[in-house]
Amino acid sequence: MNRRPNMNTARAGKCVPMLYGIRPWRLMLAAAMILALTGCGTRQARVDVHESLNATLWTQTSAEYVGSTTQAYRAATVNLDQALADLKWTAALEQDGDYGGLPPAVMLDLDQTVLDTSSYNARIILEHGSYSQETFNAWCRNFTAPAVPGARKFLDHAVEKGVRVIYYSARREALRDCTTSNLEALGMPLPEQQWLLLNEGTPSTSKEQQRTTMAGKFRILLLVGDNLDDFIGGSKNHAASRRALAAQHADRWGREWIILPNPMYGHWESSLYGFDYSLPREIQLQHKLQPLQE
Numbered sequence: 001m002n003r004r005p006n007m008n009t010a011r012a013g014k015c016v017p018m019l020y021g022i023r024p025w026r027l028m029l030a031a032a033m034i035l036a037l038t039g040c041g042t043r044q045a046r047v048d049v050h051e052s053l054n055a056t057l058w059t060q061t062s063a064e065y066v067g068s069t070t071q072a073y074r075a076a077t078v079n080l081d082q083a084l085a086d087l088k089w090t091a092a093l094e095q096d097g098d099y100g101g102l103p104p105a106v107m108l109d110l111d112q113t114v115l116d117t118s119s120y121n122a123r124i125i126l127e128h129g130s131y132s133q134e135t136f137n138a139w140c141r142n143f144t145a146p147a148v149p150g151a152r153k154f155l156d157h158a159v160e161k162g163v164r165v166i167y168y169s170a171r172r173e174a175l176r177d178c179t180t181s182n183l184e185a186l187g188m189p190l191p192e193q194q195w196l197l198l199n200e201g202t203p204s205t206s207k208e209q210q211r212t213t214m215a216g217k218f219r220i221l222l223l224v225g226d227n228l229d230d231f232i233g234g235s236k237n238h239a240a241s242r243r244a245l246a247a248q249h250a251d252r253w254g255r256e257w258i259i260l261p262n263p264m265y266g267h268w269e270s271s272l273y274g275f276d277y278s279l280p281r282e283i284q285l286q287h288k289l290q291p292l293q294e
Contacts, residue, residue: 050124050125050128051285051288052121052124052125052264052265053125054263055121055263055264056118056121056122056125056264058263059112059116059118059121059261059262059263059264060118060119060122065149065261066149068260068261069148069149069150069151069260069261070149070150071150072150072224072258072259072260073149073150073151073153073154073258074150074154075254075258076106076154076222076224076258077153077154077157079221079222079255079256079258080106080154080157080158080161080163080221080222081161083104083221083222083256084104084161084163084221087100087101087219088100089219089221089256090215090219090220090221090256091107091220091221091222091223091252091256091257092107092211092212092214092215092220092223093211093232094208094211094212094215095215095219095220096215099215099219100219102217102218102219103164103217103218103219104161104162104163104164104218104219104221105163105164105165105166105214105217105218105219105220105221106158106163106164106165106166106220106221106222106223106224107166107167107168107210107211107214107220107222107223107224108151108155108165108166108167108168108223108224108225109167109168109169109170109224109225109226109227109230110167110168110169110171110179111145111169111170111171111226112148112226112260112262112264113148113151113224113225113226113230113260114147114148114151114155114167114183114188115145115146115147115148115182115183115186116145116146116147116148117139117140117145118264119139119143119145120135120136120139120143121264121265123135123139130281131265133172137172137174137175140171140175140178140179140182141175141178144181144182144185144186145182146186147186147188148260151188152186152187152188155188155189156189158189159189163221164195164218165189165195166195166197166214166218167183167195167196167197168197168198168207168210168211168214169196169197169198169199170199170207171198171199172198172199172200172201173198173199173200175198176193176196176198179196179198180193180196197210197214207229207230208229208232208233211223221256222256222257222258223256223257223258224257224258224259224260225258225259225260226259226260226261226262226266227262227266227267227268228242228245228246228267228268229267230259231249231252231257231259232245232249235267236267236270236271236275237271238271238274239268239271239272239291242267242268242271269288272284272287272288272290272291273287273288274287
């Protein structure tokens, strides 16, 4: 079909494409519109190419995410009952000696394990930014994160069974009050503050050390988290070593160790650029593209 403009309809004010015979002011208007549209398009493109877009959308919108976390916590519930009956059962590699008589406990990470903090990642994407401790702290203080699906039901079951709930997180001590308020707002079991273990970036507050400390006081029935570091030391290593470490303990996954999906961030991502957070995002992305296999 011939798409050449009809000059009569053009003169009548119809919206018909014309590349000739156009008055200067219309050319200027068209240019301004193109610039405006280009600006909008550029903004949209910048959002679209953010490397966390699909991961964050999957977490926030997919039925599969809900199914995955609910499934994980259902397995945790079943395994908890088995662990209580087996005095030789422990989830902590750091636990040794005669631990059968110790009171039972479960240790859970917080972010993307108990609390869904994907809204912070959404903000990063919309602002085309990147993670920083300062912006995350501000977000935590001003936003109540919802619960990860399945978490509340499992934690209530643990409390009913007389199991101590221990939260341990990479969050800094400065976030203790707002973290406590968030858990309270969701009706989560909230033990004494001594069982909310936070991190100051020191060896004594590392997750491995926290597990060691708690293993001297409790029989650790389950470890629940979204990062390899929530289960075992050696998480800060290159990707191949991390996968080998996970495979080495294959019999623990889905039994003593319950892992939840988190494609948005974690040591899995940082390992791809050597945990060098000082690298510009463009260089980090180049490193992340290298392992892709066709």
